[in-house]
Amino acid sequence: MGREKTLNSINRRGGLINAALFLVLLFLILICLCVGKYSISAGDCLKILVGQIFHLEQNWNGMDENMLLGVRFPRTMASVMVGASLALSGAVYQGIFKNPLVSPDFLGVSSGACVGAAIAILMSLPSGLVQVSAFLGGLAAVFLTVAIPGLMRSDSNIMLVLSGIIVGGAMSSILGFIKYIADPETQLAAITYWQLGSFAYVNNAAVLSVLPLSIIATLVLLAMSWWINVLSLGEQEAKSLGADVRKLRGICIICSTILTAGAVCISGTIGWVGLVVPHFGRMTAGSDNRILLPACCCMGGIFMLLVDTVTRIIGPAEMPVSILTGLIGAPFFAWLLYRQRRNVR
Numbered sequence: 001m002g003r004e005k006t007l008n009s010i011n012r013r014g015g016l017i018n019a020a021l022f023l024v025l026l027f028l029i030l031i032c033l034c035v036g037k038y039s040i041s042a043g044d045c046l047k048i049l050v051g052q053i054f055h056l057e058q059n060w061n062g063m064d065e066n067m068l069l070g071v072r073f074p075r076t077m078a079s080v081m082v083g084a085s086l087a088l089s090g091a092v093y094q095g096i097f098k099n100p101l102v103s104p105d106f107l108g109v110s111s112g113a114c115v116g117a118a119i120a121i122l123m124s125l126p127s128g129l130v131q132v133s134a135f136l137g138g139l140a141a142v143f144l145t146v147a148i149p150g151l152m153r154s155d156s157n158i159m160l161v162l163s164g165i166i167v168g169g170a171m172s173s174i175l176g177f178i179k180y181i182a183d184p185e186t187q188l189a190a191i192t193y194w195q196l197g198s199f200a201y202v203n204n205a206a207v208l209s210v211l212p213l214s215i216i217a218t219l220v221l222l223a224m225s226w227w228i229n230v231l232s233l234g235e236q237e238a239k240s241l242g243a244d245v246r247k248l249r250g251i252c253i254i255c256s257t258i259l260t261a262g263a264v265c266i267s268g269t270i271g272w273v274g275l276v277v278p279h280f281g282r283m284t285a286g287s288d289n290r291i292l293l294p295a296c297c298c299m300g301g302i303f304m305l306l307v308d309t310v311t312r313i314i315g316p317a318e319m320p321v322s323i324l325t326g327l328i329g330a331p332f333f334a335w336l337l338y339r340q341r342r343n344v345r
Helices: 002-034 042-054 062-096 109-122 127-151 157-181 187-196 204-223 225-231 235-240 245-267 273-285 289-313 321-339
Strands: none
Touching: 002 042, 002 062, 002 273, 002 289, 042 062, 062 204, 062 225, 062 245, 062 273, 062 289, 109 127, 109 157, 109 187, 109 245, 127 157, 127 204, 127 245, 157 187, 187 321, 204 225, 204 245, 204 289, 225 235, 225 245, 225 289, 235 245, 273 289, 273 321, 289 321
């Protein structure tokens, strides 16, 4: 009886935390839609959004509508989606591999996406095909990472992590060769800027192209949160509880790869989000993945929204997102390690 009360209390607390985070996210979305070098009032913003949904007669400034719907809205939705995807993927990877230092790109997905995008830029393909090439490159890198343990007839987590290091290193070398042969005045600059991460050129088509797959992958991972708790106990313990470790781990990797590849193909490479946000989520919501995963989605969206808004207004020229995430993420992670120094072995 006492245990049931404790579990109910934990579930209620988790529900309140996630509800509060979701409300904060909605509030920040409205604020970020209004803030920028061209400001829009909150009332006008709501009026335009409601008017578009219910097809009301236009009684607002046309320039405000173009700025909001053509620039701010797709950029805000992209930053929320990318932040939530990276944070969720990082939390899942850290759970199933029992390693607090892994991030969404440790299986080589970001390196593969960079190679795919660089090849497309080298071939002077349009931006839409650059995104497609980046997405396919990320998936191909993870496929290679997963295939290596199979060739070696080993399904251990350690072998998979080492395979990720191998593929990531190979992709980095390929990317270096592509940058070496690229035109330094045009192609090299585009590849470098893409690697730094930015939402400056995001549009509605880019967001909608990856939104369906991202939603499906997110729902699958949220539905598997209890099984991720089981996998986080370790391979032997999970097998003793009747879990098909290889199948469950494979589903988690596929869904996390889709989320990460989708995020990278929209915004380029953005570091630290998938590593730092899950740690902050555990400090706030606990280690139960049924509560942690939704919390990480909201926290990732909040974090990326704030970072992207700062990069838009911080100076005359827009700063790449990864610069700011690194400046925030590195000190925070150092502080986190200092707090947990006694638990680090």
